[in-house]
Amino acid sequence: MHEASAIAHPQTQAHAPDLAQPAKVARRRPPVTTESPLVRRLLVAVAIAFLALFLLLPLIVVFAEALKNGVGAYFEALVEPDALASIRLTLLVAAISVPLNLAFGIAAAWCIAKFEFWGKSVLLTLIDLPFSISPVVAGLVYVLLFGAQGFFGPPLKSLGIDIIFAVPGIVLATTFVTFPFVARELIPLMEQQGVGDEEVAMTLGASGLQTFLRVTLPNIRWALLYGVLLCNARAMGEFGAVAVVSGRIRGLTTTMPLQVEISYNEYQAVAAFAVASLLALLALVTLAAKALLESRYGDELARKAPR
């Protein structure tokens, strides 16, 4: 919102009727920088070239490689049983771990932002742990805990429950890695909003649940959606932690990122890039949704909220 209002300001000035040459008002401000036009253009060019080379080009390559043998081959690669299974598994894992993190994230953010308690800063640091730790290590921890020689592995195995090299392990690893997204998005916003609205609702007779559903949740809804989007993108794209716990059993425990790697290692470029293009598409959709949210509800998202 800050940028938006900064841009809007000269325009509103420009529309003032008593200015003779309104359009030029904004340009007449003394320049803030002292670089010569040549240097400025050069710097801009470098930046654009960098963006094109490192961001745009790979994206184009993904789609180009995927469609190299035509649209027919592209769709054939996608409906191939292993590819289809990986898509299904990825959707399943996201469908479990994202709602879990939604619940955990709201709970954690709520208790951190609205209450004072001993050990709050420790909890805050713990929430960031998945961001600071390598996903491979996170995966390994789960293998150590739930694997055949692990702490919980044998008792669970005797009950007929497989965690490692099975779907539950993948869900666990994904949930761990994506835990901070929702909480991180909500905490600053909820801290900034304070408890005034909730206190008013209570004095008006609303119960705890009513207060949460009718006041707290609506206040954070856009930030929540934003966090869920990011969480989902990461959940579907997670490679490291999932690779360690999945065991890469074809058609059973390979998610889309793993499927991409397997196909690529087997020199099936089209198959690899076809699945990769779906992930790239997901990224684009996420970015578009994120941009839309930021432009429309920017003041209800913590990181853009006016202070």
Place this chain on the structure above:
Amino acid sequence: MNISARNIVKAYDGATGRPALNGASIDIASGELVALLGPSGSGKTTLLRVIAGLEIPQSGSVFFGDEDASQKSVQDRRVGFVFQHYALFRHLTVADNIAFGLNVRERARRPAQAEIAKRIKDLLELVQMADFGKRYPSELSGGQRQRIALARALAVEPKVLLLDEPFGALDAQVRRDLRRWLRDIHSRTGHTTVFVTHDQEEALELADRVAVLSNGRIEQIGTPDEVYDSPASPFVYRFVGESGSVPVTLRDGRAFIGERRLSLPVSSLPQGAANLFVRPHDVAIGEGADSLPARIVALRRSGATRRAEIAIHGAAGLIEIETPATATLRVGDDIPVRLLAGRMFATDDAAR
């Protein structure tokens, strides 16, 4: 409804030092408009929140009428609470904000939709915002938001109305308008009302009675006249209205500045050092049997009058006096002054 808080002690978790409330008691009569006045940190907001049930005190009790409300939840106390920063629900329209307290009731106690709509309409008219029902809070000015916040609080027919610095976030002109408007609403609805303010002018002008708080205790409670004309402690003297103080010595039932005897009555104070508190208009310039020599240290214009800071010979400290704007005074002039009124407090009281 009578409201009474008795011996409230409240210390916030993790806070060190003295508690926010340290044995505060107050009785509020039904239909009364009472101001809790004090500097920041005096405990006035905490007292209001304890009455509302938003804070649980370590000890002491709150009575609504004859009923002990101490164990009741916020919801069951049925108070109308208005916050300094309005706390309107931003995702709801003005009408839905006002209806919130009715809509969250269980079905058996919830009025019919038509009844709710009527009440919204009446309340919007009461707060003079009849056409604003469909607006969102972000489309309103600060003063309008606070009026809607009050309408929302009134919608649930509260037993008592509690306002926490209701005009604190508004600019001076709007403050004055809303002050008058609140007084008017109060006389029309007759709700027992308690409001917190740090603005003495607001408290004196608006309230039936003013409670002055300091350090978690109530220093004095009384009508605006009582609080202003006969402050019960040096703190109230300093905080409400303007005042200056001069150290005096008490001997044989009389007060002295240096060797000069004052004609002011000495209340039952121990012998020795004391402080004399005077208001600017308690000191007159002029010769008389009891006049004291003083020197003008500074002069400044204040509205219709001119304020002079004077130092009384033989006494430490400066006091401010009021003189007519037309008086020909210059800084450095030696003048005789007479103390017409004032009150003495023992020195250890003054230190508080």
